[in-house]
Amino acid sequence: MTVQTEQVALTNWSKSASSTCFVYKVNDVAGIHAALAAARAQGLSVIPHGAGHSYTDAALNTGGVVMDLTPMHRILSWDAQHGVMCVEPGVTLQKMIQVAAQAGWWPVVSPSTPQVTVGGCVAMNVNGRNAWKCGPFGAAVLSLDVLLPSDELRTLSPAQDSQLFHAFVGSLGLLGITTSITVQLQHMASGHVSVRRRSAAALDGIFAIFAEEENNSDFMEAWLDGFARGSQLGRGHVTSAALSPSAEPRPSAFSTHNRIERLEGSIVTLLAGLSRPALFPGVHMANRLNYWWGRRPRAQQSHLRGLVPYTFWPSAAFSGYHAMFPQGVETFQAFVPLPAAPFIFKEVLRYSQKHDSIPLWCIIKRHRRDQFLLSYQLDGFSLELNYARTPQTAQHLQQVLQHMIATVIEAGGKFYLAKDHYLTAPQYRQSIGEQSLETFLQLKRQFDPENRLQSDLYRRLFQPALL
Numbered sequence: 001m002t003v004q005t006e007q008v009a010l011t012n013w014s015k016s017a018s019s020t021c022f023v024y025k026v027n028d029v030a031g032i033h034a035a036l037a038a039a040r041a042q043g044l045s046v047i048p049h050g051a052g053h054s055y056t057d058a059a060l061n062t063g064g065v066v067m068d069l070t071p072m073h074r075i076l077s078w079d080a081q082h083g084v085m086c087v088e089p090g091v092t093l094q095k096m097i098q099v100a101a102q103a104g105w106w107p108v109v110s111p112s113t114p115q116v117t118v119g120g121c122v123a124m125n126v127n128g129r130n131a132w133k134c135g136p137f138g139a140a141v142l143s144l145d146v147l148l149p150s151d152e153l154r155t156l157s158p159a160q161d162s163q164l165f166h167a168f169v170g171s172l173g174l175l176g177i178t179t180s181i182t183v184q185l186q187h188m189a190s191g192h193v194s195v196r197r198r199s200a201a202a203l204d205g206i207f208a209i210f211a212e213e214e215n216n217s218d219f220m221e222a223w224l225d226g227f228a229r230g231s232q233l234g235r236g237h238v239t240s241a242a243l244s245p246s247a248e249p250r251p252s253a254f255s256t257h258n259r260i261e262r263l264e265g266s267i268v269t270l271l272a273g274l275s276r277p278a279l280f281p282g283v284h285m286a287n288r289l290n291y292w293w294g295r296r297p298r299a300q301q302s303h304l305r306g307l308v309p310y311t312f313w314p315s316a317a318f319s320g321y322h323a324m325f326p327q328g329v330e331t332f333q334a335f336v337p338l339p340a341a342p343f344i345f346k347e348v349l350r351y352s353q354k355h356d357s358i359p360l361w362c363i364i365k366r367h368r369r370d371q372f373l374l375s376y377q378l379d380g381f382s383l384e385l386n387y388a389r390t391p392q393t394a395q396h397l398q399q400v401l402q403h404m405i406a407t408v409i410e411a412g413g414k415f416y417l418a419k420d421h422y423l424t425a426p427q428y429r430q431s432i433g434e435q436s437l438e439t440f441l442q443l444k445r446q447f448d449p450e451n452r453l454q455s456d457l458y459r460r461l462f463q464p465a466l467l
């Protein structure tokens with residue numbers, strides 16, 4: 001068998017990186033073996049690929065093979081009594097929820113889109129709005145079946161082959177290919193959350209609200225007005241939510257009104273396209289309105305929301321996103337330890353504004369340290385800033401973000417490789433820690449001596465360290 005000879009131009013989700021690769025679709029474990037063998041025979045490197053929803057070069061492999069695992073989308077077993085599900089790696093969170101929610105179960109950790117695959121969530125060790133409470137996705141993984149590049153199949157769990165388990169979760173597809181995942185889901189009494197929003201006139205107020213809410217909430221996230229300056233720098237709202245114990249009927253997991261969704265998507269795309277020429281003033285106004293609208297006493301009252309609309313972006317928002325930002329979006333997400341976070345977040349916001357790079361939307365989340373080898377989480381907060389990308393501003397924006405990355409790393413901060421695009425190999429080494437990186441590279445040499453598994457991200461951040 002040979003690797004498909006046709007090269008395909010792949011772009012990441014935020015359109016900030018693209019590459020020409022050979023795409024190889026696999027349907028089962030035998031297909032993964034065959035893909036690895038074919039790549040080996042042709043001297044090509046390979047990287048697994050889920051839904052391609054990373055914002056970076058993590059699932060791209062210029063000139064090499066991209067192994068598309070989305071056809072492996074079967075639910076292998078489901079224990080509705082104990083909330084334990086075993087899936088192939090290409091199963092999406094949406095599919096998992098569609099089955100599990102009927103019986104009152106929900107993933108412990110969800111990113112804000114349900115389109116991602118479970119294999120992608122494990123390989124990135126994704127985080128949600130409950131990261132400080134429940135840790136990353138890997139914390140709810142009971143076991144993994146993995147195929148190592150040596151063609152050896154292993155089962156890993158926190159108790160069995162624990163070192164490799166904690167290295168494999170979050171290993172960005174570079175140690176082996178996950179062929180099945182067994183996950184513990186959490187029970188939900190009602191499928192609703194009780195949501196409360198509180199406003200703060202500046203960044204210190206945001207941190208004060210996080211501190212007050214963290215013991216009584218299951219989820220927390222802050223939105224900031226990235227345009228606000230001076231004494232109003234970092235003004236915004238903190239939204240906290242608690243799983244509702246009341247016995248309202250469970251909402252259906254996802255809308256089944258596909259035609260309505262498509263219509264909504266088309267309207268949002270049209271509006272987004274029309275508003276593109278006035279993007280910057282329009283978003284400035286929207287940030288202001290959102291801040292003042294959210295300060296109304298009514299907006300600050302608790303209310304119930306279904307878990308699906310609370311957790312995930314509506315599908316129409318995806319259509320709008322790509323219509324609004326045809327050249328893509330640059331994201332900066334810095335994780336900073338608790339004592340330094342308020343000061344560093346102010347520094348980067350001020351620096352960004354001073355250099356005419358205004359983030360269009362900004363998010364803060366609370367995190368905690370975890371035991372995974374390449375963990376990007378720490379006891380502190382993350383600040384996510386999102387910028388429109390244009391050919392005219394791309395180079396300047398890159399310089400601004402690189403300065404901000406250096407500031408964060410000096411403060412002991414880290415970056416999340418699903419969203420960071422500009423980190424360099426020395427910066428990654430400094431941020432993740434010498435010891436963690438060396439242990440990872442040693443495991444890579446042990447389990448992938450031919451260096452078969454590579455991505456563009458690997459060559460940017462890891463390979464220079466091997467030299």
Ligand SMILES: Cc1cc2nc3c(=O)[nH]c(=O)nc-3n(C[C@H](O)[C@H](O)[C@H](O)COP(=O)(O)OP(=O)(O)OC[C@H]3O[C@@H](n4cnc5c(N)ncnc54)[C@H](O)[C@@H]3O)c2cc1C
Pocket residue numbers: 013047048049050051052053054055058059069089110111112113115116117118119120121123124125126127128172173174176177178179313418455
């Ligand atoms: C709108 C949006 C919102 C998001 N919100 C969040 C959020 O709130 N929190 C968060 O943490 N992330 C968030 N993300 C990022 C996203 O959750 C991660 O990038 C996730 O990994 C994407 O999954 P995927 O299936 O698309 O994987 P891909 O992007 O295709 O791949 C991601 C990595 O997983 C590896 N991989 C995939 N499958 C396998 C496998 N079977 N075995 C080994 N390695 C594999 C790939 O090689 C790659 O390194 C968001 C992304 C989008 C687009």
